[in-house]
Amino acid sequence: MSHISPVLWEFLVNWLKRFAIFPPEASTIAPYADALYFALVGMTITGLLIVLTMVVVFSIRYSKDRHPEAIQMEGSTLLEATWTLIPLGIFLVFFVWGALLYFRIFNAPPNSMNVYVVGKQWMWKVEHPGGQHEIDALHIPVGRPIQVTLISQDVFHSFSIPAFRVKREAIPGRYTTVYFQATTPGKYHLFCTQYCGTQHSGMIGWVYVMTPEDYRAWAAGNTSGASLAQNGERLFASMGCNACHSGNAAARGPNLANVYNTRIRLTDGSTMVANEAYLRESILNPSTHVPAGYAPIMPTYQGQISEDGLIDLVEYIKSLDSNYRIQQMMNKSELSSAQAAPVGNTAQAQGVAKP
Amino acid sequence: MSTIVSLPDQATAKLPHKSYLNEEYGLKSWLLTGDHKRIAILYLISITFFFVIGGVLAGLIRLELLTPPADLMSTDTYNKVFSMHGIIMIFLFLVPSVPATIGNFLIPLMVGARDLAFPKINLLSWYLYVIGGIFILSAMVLGGVDTGWTFTTPLSTHYLNTHVVTAAMGIFVAGFSSILTGLNFIVTIHRMRCPGMTWFRLPLFVWGHYATSIIMILGTPVLAITLVLVALERTINIGVFDPTKGGDPLLFQHLFWFYSHPAVYIMILPGMAVISEVISTFSRKRVFGYTAVAFSSVAIAVFGFLVWEHHMFIMGVSQYSALVFSLLTMLVAVPSAIKIFNWSMTLYQGSITFETPMLYAFGFIGLFTIGGLTGIFLATLGMDVHLTETYFIVAHFHFVMVGGMLMAYLAGVHFWWPKMTGRMYPEAISKLSAIVTFIGFIVTFFPQFLLGYLGMPRRYAAYPADFQVLNVFSTAGASILGIGYLMPMLYLPWSLIYGKIAGNNPWQATGLEWQIQSPPLTENYVEIPIMDHEAYDYEWLANKTVHEVQTVG
Numbered sequence: 001m002s003h004i005s006p007v008l009w010e011f012l013v014n015w016l017k018r019f020a021i022f023p024p025e026a027s028t029i030a031p032y033a034d035a036l037y038f039a040l041v042g043m044t045i046t047g048l049l050i051v052l053t054m055v056v057v058f059s060i061r062y063s064k065d066r067h068p069e070a071i072q073m074e075g076s077t078l079l080e081a082t083w084t085l086i087p088l089g090i091f092l093v094f095f096v097w098g099a100l101l102y103f104r105i106f107n108a109p110p111n112s113m114n115v116y117v118v119g120k121q122w123m124w125k126v127e128h129p130g131g132q133h134e135i136d137a138l139h140i141p142v143g144r145p146i147q148v149t150l151i152s153q154d155v156f157h158s159f160s161i162p163a164f165r166v167k168r169e170a171i172p173g174r175y176t177t178v179y180f181q182a183t184t185p186g187k188y189h190l191f192c193t194q195y196c197g198t199q200h201s202g203m204i205g206w207v208y209v210m211t212p213e214d215y216r217a218w219a220a221g222n223t224s225g226a227s228l229a230q231n232g233e234r235l236f237a238s239m240g241c242n243a244c245h246s247g248n249a250a251a252r253g254p255n256l257a258n259v260y261n262t263r264i265r266l267t268d269g270s271t272m273v274a275n276e277a278y279l280r281e282s283i284l285n286p287s288t289h290v291p292a293g294y295a296p297i298m299p300t301y302q303g304q305i306s307e308d309g310l311i312d313l314v315e316y317i318k319s320l321d322s323n324y325r326i327q328q329m330m331n332k333s334e335l336s337s338a339q340a341a342p343v344g345n346t347a348q349a350q351g352v353a354k355p
Numbered sequence: 356m357s358t359i360v361s362l363p364d365q366a367t368a369k370l371p372h373k374s375y376l377n378e379e380y381g382l383k384s385w386l387l388t389g390d391h392k393r394i395a396i397l398y399l400i401s402i403t404f405f406f407v408i409g410g411v412l413a414g415l416i417r418l419e420l421l422t423p424p425a426d427l428m429s430t431d432t433y434n435k436v437f438s439m440h441g442i443i444m445i446f447l448f449l450v451p452s453v454p455a456t457i458g459n460f461l462i463p464l465m466v467g468a469r470d471l472a473f474p475k476i477n478l479l480s481w482y483l484y485v486i487g488g489i490f491i492l493s494a495m496v497l498g499g500v501d502t503g504w505t506f507t508t509p510l511s512t513h514y515l516n517t518h519v520v521t522a523a524m525g526i527f528v529a530g531f532s533s534i535l536t537g538l539n540f541i542v543t544i545h546r547m548r549c550p551g552m553t554w555f556r557l558p559l560f561v562w563g564h565y566a567t568s569i570i571m572i573l574g575t576p577v578l579a580i581t582l583v584l585v586a587l588e589r590t591i592n593i594g595v596f597d598p599t600k601g602g603d604p605l606l607f608q609h610l611f612w613f614y615s616h617p618a619v620y621i622m623i624l625p626g627m628a629v630i631s632e633v634i635s636t637f638s639r640k641r642v643f644g645y646t647a648v649a650f651s652s653v654a655i656a657v658f659g660f661l662v663w664e665h666h667m668f669i670m671g672v673s674q675y676s677a678l679v680f681s682l683l684t685m686l687v688a689v690p691s692a693i694k695i696f697n698w699s700m701t702l703y704q705g706s707i708t709f710e711t712p713m714l715y716a717f718g719f720i721g722l723f724t725i726g727g728l729t730g731i732f733l734a735t736l737g738m739d740v741h742l743t744e745t746y747f748i749v750a751h752f753h754f755v756m757v758g759g760m761l762m763a764y765l766a767g768v769h770f771w772w773p774k775m776t777g778r779m780y781p782e783a784i785s786k787l788s789a790i791v792t793f794i795g796f797i798v799t800f801f802p803q804f805l806l807g808y809l810g811m812p813r814r815y816a817a818y819p820a821d822f823q824v825l826n827v828f829s830t831a832g833a834s835i836l837g838i839g840y841l842m843p844m845l846y847l848p849w850s851l852i853y854g855k856i857a858g859n860n861p862w863q864a865t866g867l868e869w870q871i872q873s874p875p876l877t878e879n880y881v882e883i884p885i886m887d888h889e890a891y892d893y894e895w896l897a898n899k900t901v902h903e904v905q906t907v908g
Contacts, residue, residue: 020821021805036738037808044728047692051699051724055717058702059709062638070893071704075644075697083696084689091685094735099678101737106674121514155510156604158669158744162810165741169670171605172509173598176671189819193744193812195503197514198431201815285601302599 026188026209027164028181032101034165039097043090105166108179112147113331115140116228116311119150119157119170122199124190127311129328130219131227136205138190139222141215144331145181149276153307158194161207169194175276182209232316235309244298253298254291260321265292279314368858370777374874389474390877395460396775397481398451399768403844405447405488410840412440417799417833420826425816433816434501435517439491441504446526447488449756450533450618453625454540454571455484457767458564460775462540464868464875465558467549467884472542480535487529494521503814505615508596508607512588520589523582530575530582533621537571540564549867551886555649558866558890559635559642562649563628566656570617570624573660578614581607608670612663620659622756623723624652626763627694630716633766634698636864637713638705641891644697651690658687668739677736684734691727695720710862711782714789715766722758722796726751729804747807753800765792765843772847773857777874780850784842792839798832865896 025031061067115138116127126134140146150159152170159178160167163186168178192203210218226234236242244253260279263271267290272278282289283305286298305313318324375392378384385393415436419427428436459477463470471477494500500522502511511519544565548557585607587593594600596607635642642648664672664680698720707713729751733739742748772780802825811822818826860869867884868875888895 020809021825023809033737033741036735037732037741040732040735040738043731044725047728048721048724051695051720054696054699055702055720058699058705059707059717062702062705062707064706064708067704067706070639070706072641072893073643073704074641075647079696079700080644080647080693084693087692088686088689091688091731091734092682094731095682095685098735098737098739099681102668102677102740103674105737105740155514156507156670160744160810160812162741162745167669167740167743171671173604174671189810191810191812195434195505195507195510195814197510198434198501200434201425201430201812201817204819284599 023162024184024186024188025163026182026184026186027161027166028183029101029105030163030165030183032104036094036097036101040094043094047087105179106168106177108147108177109145111327111331112145112179113140115146115148116315117148117150117159117170118153118307118311119159119192119196119203120153120307121155121197122192122203124157124159124192124203124205125308127228127308128219129228129315131223131225131230132219133224134222136190136203137208138205139208139210139215139218140182141212142182142185142209143212145179147177147179149311150176150178151307151311155196156194157192157196157203160191160193161188162191163188163207167193175280182207185209185211185214228312228315229319230316232312232314232319235305235312236316239301239305241313252294254294256317257320258322260318260324266290267292267294267296276314276318279317280310283310283313368856370856371872371874371876373876374777374872375877376777376874378877387478389470389478391459391463391471391474391477392775392875392877392879394477394481395456398455398459398484401481401485401488402448402451402456405443407844408492409440409443409448410837412436412443414833414837416440417830419816420818421830423818423820423823428816430816431501432499434503434814435495435499437814438501438503439495439499442491442500442522442526444756445504445618445622446529447484447491449622449760450529451484451536452622452760452764453629453767454564454567454621455480455532455536457629457764457771458540458560458567458625459536461771461868462543462561462564463547464871464879465561465866466544466547467552467867467880467886468543468547469878469880469883471539472547473539476535477539480532480539483528483532483535487525487527487532490525490528491522494518494525497521505611506582506585506607508585508588508604511585512596520586523586527579527582530579533571534575537568537575540568541572544568549883549886553886555646556886556888556890557649559631559645559648559652560628560866563624563631563652566652567621567624567628569653569656570621570659574614574617574621577610578618581610581614584610605667605670605672608667609663612666613660616663616666617656617659619752619755620655622760624655626719626760626767627652629763629767629770630698630719632864632866633712633716633770634701635891636770636862637710637716638702638707639863639893640701640705641889641893642697643700643703644693645890647693648697651693654690655687658683658690662687665734665739668736669743681734681736685731688727688731688734691723695724695727709786710769711780711785711789712766712770714786715762715769715792718789718793718796719759719762719766722754722762722793726754726759729754741810742807744812745807746803746811746813749813750800750803750807753803758796758800762792765789768843768847770862771868772850773861774868774873774875776851776854777857778850778854779857779861780843780854781846784846788839788842788846791835791842795832795835795837795839799829799836800832802826802828802832863896863900865891865893870899 114129118125124136126138150168150170152172157170158167159170164180166178166180168176186209188207190205190207244251245256247255259274262274264274265271272289284302285300287296290296375390419433425433497518500517500519501515502519544561584595588596595602596604631642631648662680662684665684668677732742769780806822806825811818857873859872
């Protein structure tokens with residue numbers, strides 16, 4: 001074949017090598033998503049075959065040459081019921097199946113590692129609680145549940161990792177989360193899939209799934225020295241937050257220790273859970289949800305803190321919660337114990353050594 | 356219960372001396388006409404114009420995507436091109452395509468009326484359409500707009516420096532054109548049916564347009580309000596969609612999709628309406644399950660309003676509301692399935708011929724079935740997470756909109772071309788164009804399903820090299836598709852002069868519009884007809900033909 005043209009041949013070979021119709025399966029969710037996908041493809045092919053068979057067979061059998069006289073008929077309630085109820089039943093099966101997968105994707109197990117991602121025109125800024133910062137890259141260990149908390153500094157973005165079959169919008173002014181657990185070490189595409197302006201197609205990066213040893217080495221070698229909570233503590237002091245939120249009983253602001261994830265009673269009598277969204281909102285628009293017993297005297301910090309800074313502050317307030325601290329510690333130790341057995345002291349020195 | 360239909364009366368046919376086309380001459384007689392048929396022709400010309408522009412833009416998109424980097428044009432230009440492609444194709448082509456041209460021409464004829472209820476409002480709606488079109492064209496000429504057709508805030512309100520307000524104004528004005536058309540149709544169908552034309556004697560074409568009109572009237576104002584809010588946010592910063600001012604960008608998504616999801620039914624229902632007529636005529640058989648098909652149109656219009664949130668499953672909406680909307684989306688798929696099965700069953704025991712409109716209708720059934728069933732993928736919550744915002748979505752809605760609606764539109768244009776112009780289009784070449792279009796379509800859009808599952812995001816000017824092979828297929832298909840669309844644009848005008856004389860009823864169809872001369876008189880009917888038979892009554896037609904022959908002989 002190569003006598004056609006060597007250049008063309010080369011070109012074809014290159015193409016075929018790159019030709020893929022199926023993305024890698026690299027998360028615990030991917031096999032579930034693919035099973036659902038194949039079931040849906042099966043349904044589509046079956047449905048299409050039924051319709052095509054009807055159209056083709058009737059077209060041949062009842063073409064004017066073979067069947068010069070049309071036989072008029074009204075319709076059939078039985079047939080109408082058949083092709084209403086059977087498709088409906090099939091669609092409902094997919095409804096339930098899809099809903100189960102959806103809840104799996106968006107509800108992370110409680111022992112997940114948390115990673116913050118800020119989308120901005122046109123980059124993904126990743127913040128690990130341990131103080132590693134990355135742009136357009138995400139390093140994660142294999143086999144650990146990861147919860148990504150997303151927010152956008154400007155417009156809608158969408159955080160998509162096709163190899164994991166997950167995707168979540170990064171929305172201005174609102175935290176969203178997505179969960180996954182990688183199963184295969186490797187390098188996978190990270191896309192922004194929500195149109196976000198001029199360089200939308202440039203807002204892409206890579207997800208690096210690493211073995212626990214590699215990840216530990218990477219984390220140790222890339223930390224900025226201060227964890228998000230430590231950055232937050234510094235910010236907390238420099239913005240003067242501790243003047244009111246001093247922790248004293250007589251302070252003008254509520255004590256923030258152990259406040260994370262508790263139910264808070266507000267001045268209007270309603271209650272809210274002090275989750276990330278509540279903490280962020282209380283910094284930016286303090287007067288909207290004032291806890292009972294406090295005067296609405298806190299000024300707004302709208303426009304004064306970047307989303308990164310807000311994440312630092314939120315992470316700091318979370319770190320004041322003893323449960324959260326214990327969880328973080330357990331995550332860390334699990335990760336270390338996972339690599340403790342096979343690795344001696346060589347991997348740590350090199351950071352790139354593969355078993 | 357059998358019917359034999361005699362040969363078309365083309366051999367002896369002559370063009371009528373007087374018709375709506377030669378009643379008056381001159382540009383003024385067209386631009387100030389109140390005749391629904393002339394307004395339909397005005398629409399036909401103007402939407403074809405915008406279709407050509409939208410099509411050229413589509414060609415540019417496919418050319419850019421032939422290679423991975425953004426090399427044919429800059430990313431900025433690419434963004435403007437795909438935005439303009441979407442805006443023009445949706446608001447200036449798909450929404451008005453069948454209703455404003457074929458529907459405008461036929462609804463009065465089909466209900467046995469002399470015109471629509473409000474002829475002057477009908478003309479006004481064409482002018483609004485043209486004004487809207489001029490706004491959008493000027494936005495393009497002045498430097499373009501790069502919001503995408505979805506105008507997502509806060510991108511469209513605070514982060515772009517292009518002609519967003521001009522384009523939004525254009526859509527706003529064109530929206531009134533579709534509201535007025537819908538209003539006209541509803542009043543005409545309610546009040547102007549001829550004696551004996553009960554609701555269940557109406558052709559299914561009219562039922563489809565009735566359902567469409569309901570959506571146009573109830574949905575379009577929401578879009579108008581949304582665009583006004585975008586313009587206000589952009590100009591005086593009112594902050595409805597701005598989180599830093601206490602607004603919510605998700606509110607925009609809700610408002611926008613509250614119109615824009617029903618809008619896809621504005622686009623597809625008239626196409627389905629055309630298919631019912633075509634399938635019945637060329638199988639010489641009453642549409643199987645007439646009432647089921649009629650009510651499925653209404654069901655689509657009603658359920659269509661309750662599914663908008665399925666565009667927002669990954670946007671941080673409550674997981675429980677996502678459940679509700681996923682379920683409702685499954686329900687809205689059922690009426691479409693009912694229609695497909697009824698059309699297929701109409702062929703059973705028919706006496707089928709394969710003229711061009713029928714080929715397009717077969718194309719519609721095949722492509723719409725794929726388009727509809729792939730919609731189930733996206734209604735399935737967990738699958739939608741992976742597929743949304745990728746080329747899977749692009750392929751899905753092009754299968755429905757281009758594979759479905761455009762096929763139906765071409766079926767309709769060919770089917771009623773003899774009635775509109777009094778002349779036949781050339782049969783052989785038009786069959787070829789139907790086949791070329793079908794093949795081109797499949798080659799263009801099928802690979803995009805695969806690209807979507809691979810994860811290629813939509814609206815990318817540049818993409819990783821892994822995706823190139825499938826993109827090359829897609830671009831190759833687009834060039835075939837382009838040829839398929841070019842052919843009718845050449846042979847249809849040609850047929851105006853050289854086409855065979857059609858005669859009153861070249862297809863031996865049963866509709867009232869086929870019982871009068873082609874092209875019709877300005878007043879349609881010399882005497883208002885009396886409907887004394889069901890729709891699609893081929894026995895009535897056979898008896899009538901026998902009767903006519905006897906009186907002439």
